[in-house]
Amino acid sequence: MTDFTKNPRPFYPRLSSASREIRLLHLQPGQGTEEADELQTECRLSVVSLDSNPSYEALSYRWGSRTSTVLVDGHEVVVPENLDEALRRFRLDGRERVLWADAVCIDQSQVAERNAQVALMADIYKTCERCLVWMGNTHLFDRSDGDSSGLGVGSLHELLAALSKKHHLDQPDAPPIATMFGVTRIPLMYLNMAPWWQRIWVVQEVVLAPQSLVLCGCMDHIKITFLWADLLELRDLLYHLLEVARLPGRSGAVPSTPATGQTCTDFLDVLLSVRHRECADHRDKIFGILSLVQDWGSWAPVTADYSKDARQVFTEVAVQMLQHEHGPRTLLFARGANPTAWAPHNLPTWVPDWT
Known part of the structure; x- marks a missing residue:
C-alpha cells in the first residue's frame, strides 16, 4: 500500500486489534x-x-x-x-x-x-x-453540448446491464450481448483502458465483496451491480472486442480468479495470476493477495508486515515455497532462471522477483 503521510494525523481514534x-x-x-x-x-x-x-x-x-x-x-x-x-x-x-x-x-x-x-x-x-x-474519471464522454448519444453511451449502459447479475434476474429477456457491440466500440475501448483493471488489490476487493457497484467517470447514470464473475465476463468481452476490432487498448488475459463464493487455495497459482498487475509498493505483490488464500496447508501463513523490505518479503516467501509443495516449480521463476530480467531488489538467484 502506498504511503500518503505528509503530515501526522493525531485525530485518528485508536483501534483495538483484539476487538477487530x-x-x-x-x-x-x-x-x-x-x-x-x-x-x-x-x-x-x-x-x-x-x-x-x-x-x-x-x-x-x-x-x-x-x-x-x-x-x-x-x-x-x-x-x-x-x-x-x-x-x-x-x-x-x-x-x-x-x-x-x-x-x-x-x-x-x-x-x-x-x-x-x-x-x-x-x-x-x-x-x-x-x-x-x-474505474476512473475518464473524459471520453464529456461533450460541450451535453449530448453523448453519438458515442454509444446509451447502448453501453444496455450492454453493462445485460452483464449485470441483477439484470439477469430481473429481465431475463435482455437482448443478446453480441448484438450490442456495434454502437459501443469506442466507449468500450476506453472502459477497457481504465487503469483500475491493472491494480492488484482490486482482485481480492471485488472477489470477496457480496456484490459490486461500478461507476466510471462522467457516466453517472451508469451504475450497474456486478458479481466478480460478471466483471470477468465483461473484461473477457472487452478484450475480445478490441482484438476483433483491432482497436487500441490494454492487452493481457484476465486472471483466472474464481467467482464470488469461492476462494483460491493455491498461493503460487494466485500469485502467478496477478503477477503482472500493478502496485506502487512491490511488497503488495504478496500482501495484496493474502485474503484470497483460505487454506495454507503445511505453510506457515504469510502475513503482511510493512516493516520488512521487498527483498526480505520475497525471500521469506521463496523459502516457504521451496520447503513445501512448490519447490521445483518455484525455481522456474527464480532470478537465476531469468538472468537478464530487471531486478531492483538485489535478490539471491534462487528467489523469484515478483515485481
Whole structure:
C-alpha cells in the first residue's frame, strides 16, 4: 500500500486489534456534479467492531501518484486523487454515506496498524454491503453540448446491464450481448483502458465483496451491480472486442480468479495470476493477495508486515515455497532462471522477483 503521510494525523481514534476494530468514513452529503467539485470533500470518522455487523460500503479504486486533500473531522488529509474523485461521485444528496476506504480509514503513518488492518481485509470486504468500484474519471464522454448519444453511451449502459447479475434476474429477456457491440466500440475501448483493471488489490476487493457497484467517470447514470464473475465476463468481452476490432487498448488475459463464493487455495497459482498487475509498493505483490488464500496447508501463513523490505518479503516467501509443495516449480521463476530480467531488489538467484 502506498504511503500518503505528509503530515501526522493525531485525530485518528485508536483501534483495538483484539476487538477487530476498523474506522468507517462518514461521507457528508453533496451533489456528485461538476458544480460541486469546487467544494472540498468533507467526512468524519467513527470506530466500529467487525463483530458488531456494521453497515457500510467498501471502496475499490486505483491509488495512483497524484494527490488531493479532503476534510476529515476538520483536518486536511492528503489522499490519492482517485479517491477524492470517487468520494465526490459516490456521495449522496441529502444524507451521509458510510464507507470504508483504505487510504483514510487506515493510519498510513503507523506500520503496526497497517499490518493489522491488512490482516482484516478479507473480513472488511466480506462484511460490507457491497463494493463501490471507481474505474476512473475518464473524459471520453464529456461533450460541450451535453449530448453523448453519438458515442454509444446509451447502448453501453444496455450492454453493462445485460452483464449485470441483477439484470439477469430481473429481465431475463435482455437482448443478446453480441448484438450490442456495434454502437459501443469506442466507449468500450476506453472502459477497457481504465487503469483500475491493472491494480492488484482490486482482485481480492471485488472477489470477496457480496456484490459490486461500478461507476466510471462522467457516466453517472451508469451504475450497474456486478458479481466478480460478471466483471470477468465483461473484461473477457472487452478484450475480445478490441482484438476483433483491432482497436487500441490494454492487452493481457484476465486472471483466472474464481467467482464470488469461492476462494483460491493455491498461493503460487494466485500469485502467478496477478503477477503482472500493478502496485506502487512491490511488497503488495504478496500482501495484496493474502485474503484470497483460505487454506495454507503445511505453510506457515504469510502475513503482511510493512516493516520488512521487498527483498526480505520475497525471500521469506521463496523459502516457504521451496520447503513445501512448490519447490521445483518455484525455481522456474527464480532470478537465476531469468538472468537478464530487471531486478531492483538485489535478490539471491534462487528467489523469484515478483515485481
